[in-house]
Amino acid sequence: MPDKQLLETFENPYPDREYDILIEQPEFTSLCPKTGHPDFATIVIRYVPGPKCLELKALKIYLQGYRNEGIFYERLVNRILDDLVAVCSPRRMTVEGHFTPRGGISTTVTASHNS
Amino acid sequence: MPDKQLLETFENPYPDREYDILIEQPEFTSLCPKTGHPDFATIVIRYVPGPKCLELKALKIYLQGYRNEGIFYERLVNRILDDLVAVCSPRRMTVEGHFTPRGGISTTVTASHNS
Amino acid sequence: MPDKQLLETFENPYPDREYDILIEQPEFTSLCPKTGHPDFATIVIRYVPGPKCLELKALKIYLQGYRNEGIFYERLVNRILDDLVAVCSPRRMTVEGHFTPRGGISTTVTASHNS
Amino acid sequence: MPDKQLLETFENPYPDREYDILIEQPEFTSLCPKTGHPDFATIVIRYVPGPKCLELKALKIYLQGYRNEGIFYERLVNRILDDLVAVCSPRRMTVEGHFTPRGGISTTVTASHNS
Amino acid sequence: MPDKQLLETFENPYPDREYDILIEQPEFTSLCPKTGHPDFATIVIRYVPGPKCLELKALKIYLQGYRNEGIFYERLVNRILDDLVAVCSPRRMTVEGHFTPRGGISTTVTASHNS
Amino acid sequence: MPDKQLLETFENPYPDREYDILIEQPEFTSLCPKTGHPDFATIVIRYVPGPKCLELKALKIYLQGYRNEGIFYERLVNRILDDLVAVCSPRRMTVEGHFTPRGGISTTVTASHNS
């Protein structure tokens, strides 16, 4: 599992204003813990920054860290949320995982944090 | 009719957080109880898990169980909702059935449960 | 004008649950009462059933009954709403008529009933 | 059945140049000769005019003339082609009928004339 | 500038019910008062009728009356709203002008009236 | 397997003209012969009729006959082609099967006949 220490932040340049940041990564892949076959997803992150903003290049590396990990959808989305909240203390944050169909069935998991 | 005992669950890995799961199955088919001709639909399930999450492979098998059953749209959607609620005790759940056109007319039925 | 006695209903199989039914008929046509030329529309019906549900085949026949009638958009949509409410006593119902362009101008009329 | 004498033409303003005219009428309706239920189609006409061009308002009236006629798809498209060719003697003409789904099945019939 | 006396109304056939009418005209054009070049827009009108409904053919003529007038976006949308409100006394009305790009920039102006 | 004797034809009303008929059935389902799980497809048929045209209602029943049959994609599409050619002797015919994704992979099989 990728360590949250891979994540980097920088100081929010407008800390007094409540504004929104939306990040979409359509190139996410991990492994199914049961079958070992790859899962594919789009990860969407929305947040209102607190003292820190997420640095995008480090975020990309962090998300790439799941590439060869077996993990269930529900645990994955909640774990990403916990790691991102831990490093940047946002006012609010939502993480969505939109997973491609398996057996015809597609799944989306959405988790949120309010400080 | 498929038995709800076909359904399986696993323990919610984040039971203290209220988060959302959306499941779409565009490959649903049953029979019209009047004419015996096949009906086709997309079934959409949204829920906030309680103690249990729905296992997707078993859900697929359960939904396949309607393939050769004659059942009206309104009864079908409400019955799926009742069965899913019975096995996983969600905090909230909505089931939608989007049925393809018959005589030019397309129909969507939506039912919800609040614990 | 089609008689509302063309409409048929069946008993709501889940009368204690408040759930939604959406019906779309993109193949509606009537006549312009001024020019006699055909009008084309999509009729959309949304309702929360009360004791009765609308039978779809009879609904199709009822809507076909406007084929050779001259009627203004505003009167048409309100009249369909009145007829449907009279036969099935829904908890709530909305009827929309989406009319194709005439002179470049397209029009939508929407009327609702609350019991 | 509408008489081809409903059709009108005007003189081709550029008779020496081979150029193309494409006409689309998405608001066509006739009746199924078996069931009496309405059929809906988009009619597409492509032609290279000879001495005459088709007048559009008269063409609209001619196509409206099928509104209450029972006629099979294959006969309809070929009959429109024959009528249009008879009145305007085009260098080339194609007529397509794109019919909306019945029993889930949609159909397109295409017929062509070369002078 | 077109006179609002070009507009016509007819009596609302269902004056006791609060219902909605949406009118879209994608073929609107006026002139830029600075450069004299044409502007192009889609005009969208939404209203809940009071005692009167707008007659569509007269509305088309009224909107055509801006064809050779130089007028700024902001003034145009507010002026149409004022004229329409004056002739039909709606319960509520909104007018939107969606203008095509100039210098890469596209603009939408929206104004509303509440009686 | 459905018998080709389920298929019906009618006489081509314009046998001297070479014209095209396109039929699309997006509601096709059969079974995977390995796993027993359902497959879903859109079946597309294009043909130039010879002495006979395919009757659409009987074609629908014939295609429904594969609902509970286990059959591979390649065999299915070629078999439908053989059956349709046998009953209507078309001048030319093409059958396509567009199958929904399995393991992320979607497949289309296309076979043609020339008389």
Add this chain to the structure above:
Amino acid sequence: MPDKQLLETFENPYPDREYDILIEQPEFTSLCPKTGHPDFATIVIRYVPGPKCLELKALKIYLQGYRNEGIFYERLVNRILDDLVAVCSPRRMTVEGHFTPRGGISTTVTASHNS
């Protein structure tokens, strides 16, 4: 009618290479010569330049010159082609006019020149 002397050209910078230029103007309007009501169209010009290229700003002014002219679709498209060919002597040129629906019917006229 706009004079073709409104058109301007500049020297083709690569006269020895046969290459293509495609120009689209979705904001074209003229008048119907029968009713006086406005027509709207997208004008598409494709050409392989000869010694001269069309200057775009002058082309825009030329096309605006039809704004208050009554002219039939067929004459309009052929006239634009003749004017453009006269001023820039292209190796090949095609002009298309895609007109918005009138009475539900939309029309496209296409004319070509080969030197």
Add this chain to the structure above:
Amino acid sequence: MPDKQLLETFENPYPDREYDILIEQPEFTSLCPKTGHPDFATIVIRYVPGPKCLELKALKIYLQGYRNEGIFYERLVNRILDDLVAVCSPRRMTVEGHFTPRGGISTTVTASHNS
């Protein structure tokens, strides 16, 4: 960095009515302050004007002023908001920057002002 003195305003023609203006510029480009490579974005501005409206041509020039400036997404969007608010004192304003993907990741930053 572009000076906000590049911006121009004109008097709001309907200062007593609260109405909305939406401006979209899909052709925005600046530089990444780290790598020097170009960033591309769509800038969307929504506001309810106070005493002044933004003049569009000057706004275009102002936004072009970022073309060769290195600036982070978060600072850019907040800075545009501050400059626009300073010159036109709107009742309310929102600025969105929709940035194209880098390393597969796309980002949107949204900031608002309430007077």
Add this chain to the structure above:
Amino acid sequence: MPDKQLLETFENPYPDREYDILIEQPEFTSLCPKTGHPDFATIVIRYVPGPKCLELKALKIYLQGYRNEGIFYERLVNRILDDLVAVCSPRRMTVEGHFTPRGGISTTVTASHNS
């Protein structure tokens, strides 16, 4: 690199007919040999089978074998083509790789084999 011995085939059920098979895998990923970062692509395979057809499940496993391999786009597409041709001896085959944008630039590589 995945061994072509991972691929499996089955006997073509209609070896005498020349027919087409199209396979799309939108969930392909490999690594950039320069940076080590993941590349994402849709792989499209079209072929006319000879004596053998490609078994889809084994094909999926074979394509998954590139997941942790560093390989350039041009080599990848040509290598897949060579491996597939070697195992199934098709009459004709084309392989396309549609790669997602890097630095704003997206790339497609297409290679074909004729027996």
Add this chain to the structure above:
Amino acid sequence: MPDKQLLETFENPYPDREYDILIEQPEFTSLCPKTGHPDFATIVIRYVPGPKCLELKALKIYLQGYRNEGIFYERLVNRILDDLVAVCSPRRMTVEGHFTPRGGISTTVTASHNS
């Protein structure tokens, strides 16, 4: 103007096979030589490689070199074609420039080389 020496190539790994490479850069910008305002375009390059393939990162830098250059559409596309042909000697190459609307008019220029 960017020097073609900015471009880099690598050896074609499959020089004996005639295969296709398609490159799209939707983030191209240059300046209008008349007004100094920015132009925006998508540049599309298709080629069959000869002994050399184009290196993508260097190509990106080369295309960025037009950012602050004033150049007409026709010259730009032909110049890019000449530079790319000079460095990689393709068997065939086509360059397209799809320019965003100016004065409502959008333009595409396409030039090709055959060795």
